[in-house]
Amino acid sequence: MADFNNRSVLKIESQRAWAQILQEIRELRICGLSIETTGPDPLFSSVRLIQLSLQNGCVYVVDLGELGMETLDDLAALMEDGQVKKVIHNAKFALSFIRESQGRRLKFRNIFDIMLASQLCWSGYYDLVPSKYVKNPWKKRIPDHSLEALAERHLGIILDRGCQASDWGAKDLTTEQITSAARYSEVLLLLQSILQELIVRNSLMRVAELEFRTISPVVEMELSGIYLDADAARELISEKEEQLVEVFLQLQVEAEKNGFVPIQREGKKSSRYLNPDSQEDVKRYLQSRCFNITSTRAEVLRELAMGGNIFADRLLSYRQISHQLAFLNSWLKDIHPADGRIHPQYFQLKAETGRLSSRKPNAQQAPKRGEEGLAIRRLFKAPPGKKLVKVDFSCIELRIMAFLSGDETMIKAFQAGQDIHKLTASMIANLPLDKVTKDQRQAAKIINFLLIYGGSAETLAQHAICDYGLAMSLDEAREYQEKYFEIYSGVREWQKRQVEAMNYTHQHYFHNCVMGTFCLPLTCTFTALGRRRVWPRFGVGIKASKFQASNMPSQGTGADLLKIVMCELYDRLDSEDAKIIASIHDELMLEVPEDQADAYAKTLSEIMNRIGSRILYPVPVTSEAEILSSWGG
Structure with missing residues (x-):
């Protein structure tokens, strides 16, 4: 072994020394792990350097350019060893490279992710700092969970990123590169000790374990991608572009017919056209037509369109087509040259509720409603010999609300297997269930999903028009709201308790290198699993709304359920031909061999129903499974 600068950085130069270190790690049952790679993409790049830190302060460095890529086989086995705790910052990155090097599904065990642990411990907390704007003098400062920020915050150590951005694909690595990489690994076990204490003090052990387990299926989704x-x-983009031009010209004809004159803007090239992407142009045109509007939001335009305004109707179509084109072009751009598939990046804790989010591209934004939404989803196909299995929870938000609120009417309806939207419609309209119309059920669906989160009558009327094209006056919305909470009085009482709870505090623990471990009295909301979100208290109040007080426990519980399902499903998958390829809101999607699709659909449904019903007892949970040739059916 080579010793670098007497800093307990030891370079492993033989397979014998490597085997000895692995044995020492297994005896100690804990190590820190970081890697350096030749690039950020595990499908194109590879691991170059492995850094393993031990509790005695030693950091062992392996250069795969010297010791050989087969060393990764041993590292993969270590990742699957449940007797050894592996402490990693942003484990998804490291584990993606390790799995890709093996070309098979790995059952990662006993992972402690420093980044996820920090995000959990902060639980949505933020500071306010001065902004440069007079209108909004304060702005949020969201905590940084990078390894550099954590080392400085908790340990007072400044990590220099200089060598981290260097060429890790070079034939020979410098001493500076190796010692810099080792320094990043040195802090891992120190940070783990601090964050583990915060997890325990904040009663987040169960949630932390879930998040660490969820890394495995998230790695699979990212590496698998979707075709x-x-x-x-x-072809669809060409069609949409033609449609967009046609609608654009229709808007110009309508505007010119009614005397629209464009404004000459200083420093900009003049145009004789109304710009449908300009809120200023659209608002000025509609105001010139005697419509007293102050914004061009979708709900405003929808209301005008329902009143017969052709321009507003065309503008809504223009915006919809523009959105679809932006989505299609974004996804087409992100097709990976290695396998011709799209590989969205997933994030476990970017959302304060714990729901999965994604980007590059954002899988959550895939159009869904109507025939045009389905046409786009049909582009996502199963390869020859495969099927897509899509399973989602049925009415899970309302089932969660029944559990959280204990509302007897809701619970009994779900226990009896009733259609909750139809039941709501019949009780509001005072009609027998078999007399409820399709439009009445649709209106009840809007009412159900909005009012369980504390939505106002004004918001209800706006969403009915904007999202579903259903005319609902403000007086009607108020009447529906009043009747709804007469029917589901338990929901109303739960919402009142949530708002009242905002006036009380819980002790939440933090740590920094100056104060050590300390606690602050903060407003908290909780999920069924114990996940928490905290709000800072500035002056005499808090920065949280009635909607957030109701939304977080429900959305967060839904996130917990889906992650538990993902983890069990991942452990149950026994074939490399079956893969988890996507998680969108409340649904999971697999790509499986065609002759095994029925079996996988039943397995996933059974897992979702069992886990949901156990967590939300006495509310039964059901799911809906589809076997598809494409995402759109």
Whole structure:
């Protein structure tokens, strides 16, 4: 072994020394792990350097350019060893490279992710700092959970990123590169000790364990990706572009017919056209037509369109087509050259509720409603010999609300297997269930999903028009709201308790290198699993709304349920031909061999029903499974 600068940085130069270190780690049952790679993409790049830190302060460095890539086989086995705790910052990155090097599903065990632990411990907390704007003098400062920020915050150590951005694919690595990489690994076990204490003090052990387990299926989704028919996508883009031009010209004809004159803007090239992407142009045109509007939001335009305004109707179509084109072009751009599939990046804790989010591209934004939404989803196809299995929870938000609120009417309805939207419609309209119309059920669906989160009558009326095209006056919305909470009085009482709870505090623990471990009295909301979100208290009040008080426990509980399902499903998958490829809101999607699709659909449904019903007892949970050739059916 080579010793660098007497700092207990030891470079492993033989397979014998490597085997000895692995044995020492297994005896100690804990190590820190970081890696350096030749690039950020595990499908194109590879691991170059492995850094393993031990509790005695030693950091062992392995250069795979010297010791050989087969060393990764031993590292993969270590990742699957449940007797050894592996402490990693942003474990998803490291584990993606390790799994890809093996070309198979790995059962990662006993992982402690420093980044996820920090995000959990902060639980949505933020500071306010001065801004440069007079209108909004304060702005949020969201905590940084990078390894550099954590080392400085908790240990007072400044990590220099200089060598981290260097060429890790070079034939020979410098001493500075190796010692810099080792320094990043040195802090891992120190940080783990601090964050583990915060997890325990904040009663987040169960949630932390869930998040660490969820890394495995998230790695699988990112590496697997989803197939997009690029040729069909380009054809659809051409069609959408023609539609957009046609609607654009219709808008110009309508505007010119009614005397629209464009404004000459200083420093900009003049145009004789109304710009449908300009709120200023649209608002000025509609105001010139005697419509007293102050914004061009969708609900405003929808209301005008329902009143017969052709321009507003065309503008809504223009915006919809523009959104679809932006989505299609974004996804087409992200097709990976290695396998022709799209690989969205997933994030476990970017959302304060704990719901999965994604980007590059954002899988959560895939159009869904109507035939046009389905046409886009049909572009995402199962390869030959495969099927897509899509399973989602049925009415899970309302089932969670029944559990959280204990509302007897809701609980009994779900226990009896009733259609909750139809039941709501019949009770509001005082009609027998078999007399409820499709429109009445649709209106009840809007009412259900909005009012359980504390939505106002004004918001209810706006969403009915904007999202579903249903006319609902403000007086009607108020009447529906009043009747709804007469029917589901338990929900109303729960919402009142949530708002009242905002006036009380819980002790929440933090740590920094100056104060050590300390606690602050903060407003908290909780999920069924114990996940918490905290709000800072500035002056005499808190920065949280009635909606947030009701939304977080429900959305967060839904996130917990889906992650538990993902973890069990991942452990149950016994074939490399079956893969978890996407998680969108309340649904999971698998790509499986065609002749095994029925079996996997039943397995996933059974897992979702069992776990949901156990967590939300006495509310039964059901799911809906589909076997598809494409995401759109």
